[in-house]
Amino acid sequence: MKAGNRHEAIGTSKRKSFGVTFCALLLALCFPAEAQQPTKIARIGYLHSGPAATPPASLAAFRQGLRDLGYIEGNNIIIEYRFAEYKPERLPELASELAGLKVDVIVTSQTPSVQAIQKVSSTIPIIFGVLSFPIENGIIASFAHPGKNATGLTVLSEELNGKRLELLKEVAPKIMRIGVFSNVDNPTQPLEWREIQSAAQGLGLRLQSLGVRSANDFDATFKAALTERVQALINLPEALVNANFKRIATFAAKHKMPAIYSDRSAVEVNGLMFYGPITSDLWRRAAIYVDKILKGAKPADLPVEQPTKFELIINLKAAKQIGLTIPQKVLARADKVIK
Numbered sequence: 001m002k003a004g005n006r007h008e009a010i011g012t013s014k015r016k017s018f019g020v021t022f023c024a025l026l027l028a029l030c031f032p033a034e035a036q037q038p039t040k041i042a043r044i045g046y047l048h049s050g051p052a053a054t055p056p057a058s059l060a061a062f063r064q065g066l067r068d069l070g071y072i073e074g075n076n077i078i079i080e081y082r083f084a085e086y087k088p089e090r091l092p093e094l095a096s097e098l099a100g101l102k103v104d105v106i107v108t109s110q111t112p113s114v115q116a117i118q119k120v121s122s123t124i125p126i127i128f129g130v131l132s133f134p135i136e137n138g139i140i141a142s143f144a145h146p147g148k149n150a151t152g153l154t155v156l157s158e159e160l161n162g163k164r165l166e167l168l169k170e171v172a173p174k175i176m177r178i179g180v181f182s183n184v185d186n187p188t189q190p191l192e193w194r195e196i197q198s199a200a201q202g203l204g205l206r207l208q209s210l211g212v213r214s215a216n217d218f219d220a221t222f223k224a225a226l227t228e229r230v231q232a233l234i235n236l237p238e239a240l241v242n243a244n245f246k247r248i249a250t251f252a253a254k255h256k257m258p259a260i261y262s263d264r265s266a267v268e269v270n271g272l273m274f275y276g277p278i279t280s281d282l283w284r285r286a287a288i289y290v291d292k293i294l295k296g297a298k299p300a301d302l303p304v305e306q307p308t309k310f311e312l313i314i315n316l317k318a319a320k321q322i323g324l325t326i327p328q329k330v331l332a333r334a335d336k337v338i339k
Contacts, residue, residue: 041077041078042071042076042077042078042105042294043080043102043104044077044078044079044290045079045080045082045098045103045105045106045107045124046059046062046079046081046082046107046108047094047095047107047108047113048081048082048084048109048113048239049083049086049112049113049239050083050084050086050240051083051085051243052083052085055083056239057279057280058109058130058279058280058282058283061280061281061283062283062286062287063287064284065285065286065288066291068284068287069288071287071290071291082097084113086240086243088185091112091113091116092116092119092120094116095113095117095120095121096120098124099117099120104125104293105125105290106127107129107286108127108129109129109239110131110238111131111132111133111134111137111186111187111188112186112187114126114128114131114150115137115138115139115187117150118150121149124149125149125293125299126151126152127150127151127152127286127290127299128151128152128153128286129279129283130154130277130282130283131154132155132157132188132192132237133192134150134154134304136191137188140304143304144303144304145300146299146302146304148299148300149299150299151299151300151302151303151304152286152289152304152305153282153286153304153305154304155237155276155277155282155307156306156307157195157236158192158198160237160262160276161195161234161236162195162198162202163275164260164262164275164276165178165196165199165200165203165205165234167273168232168234168258169205170327170329170330171272171319171324171327171330172231172232174231175231175232176205176206177205177206177207177228177229177230178200178205178206178230178231178232178233179207179221179224179225179228179233179234180193180207180208180209180210180233181221181235181236182209182210182212182235182236182241183211183212183213183238183239184211184212184213185213186240189211189236189238192236192237193209193236196234196236208224208225210224210230210233212240212241212244214240215240215243215244218244218247225255232257232258233252233260234259234260235261236262237262237276242263242265242266245261245266245269246269248266248271249269249270249271249272252271252318253318253321253322256321256322256323256324258272258273258324259271259272259273260272260273260274261273262274262276263276264276264311264313267313267314267315267318270315270317270321271318272314272315272318272319272324273314274311274312275312278307278309278311289302311335312335312336313335313338314334314337316337317338318338
């Protein structure tokens with residue numbers, strides 16, 4: 001090989017070697033930079049019909065469910081909280097706010113809240129934690145195939161209300177007339193009323209509606225209960241009513257009325273009995289739905305779940321206050337007895 005050609009070959013070899021080294025250096029620089037790219041922080045909307053000052057116990061269960069799945073608030077998720085303060089007219093505004101923040105998913109319960117979100121957006125995924133009659137209210141197409149932008153967990157209100165009436169009849173066989181607390185502005189309540197009426201007729205019981213629209217209405221409903229000679233009390237599941245369980249329990253104790261509630265927190269404020277699903281379990285499962293959505297699942301394809309865990313809690317202190325002896329066969333079925 002001539003000297004010129006040899007020098008040319010050596011130069012070419014050096015250029016190739018430099019090119020390979022340069023490319024390798026670029027790759028070495030690029031990969032660490034890519035690895036250091038911040039992970040996308042998911043933004044979750046949370047819409048509740050009640051007040052921010054007293055968030056529901058279910059919220060703690062939901063947040064714990066997220067932590068169990070590796071989602072740490074302020075680290076890899078941000079939760080945007082909105083509370084309607086029991087003012088249903090605020091729900092559309094709050095739903096619009098969350099939609100404007102371009103959240104990845106909105107978590108809520110209560111039919112009016114879900115409907116408000118669906119009116120604002122047909123694409124933002126909605127996970128409901130505890131909901132009654134989602135098909136009848138047009139929120140989903142079916143349990144197996146929700147078909148829209150909402151899915152989650154539902155409660156079997158018609159069966160639960162019937163069971164609650166049966167328990168009242170068991171502990172107080174002589175009762176005939178039962179007062180039913182409900183929120184008349186909640187679109188689900190007429191459906192609940194229809195179902196509980198059917199159950200009452202089968203048990204030979206008569207129901208007296210005790211409807212409220214705000215916390216200010218309870219004193220009037222208490223007077224109505226006395227005027228109508230109500231002998232026992234029950235409530236239809238509803239956030240406004242749930243928030244006033246202490247007032248209902250105090251009224252029941254004062255007038256020696258057995259009462260059964262749809263929220264376990266009632267027995268902790270001297271309510272007599274609770275029967276229903278373990279809502280903390282439902283809300284932890286709601287976190288699993290959120291996880292699936294954040295990983296790319298569509299709510300239309302995620303079947304709605306129904307509760308599998310139920311509990312009966314009896315407060316013997318409350319029973320003593322109203323002079324009621326709980327039958328042993330009922331106590332034997334209780335999951336928890338407060339003494």
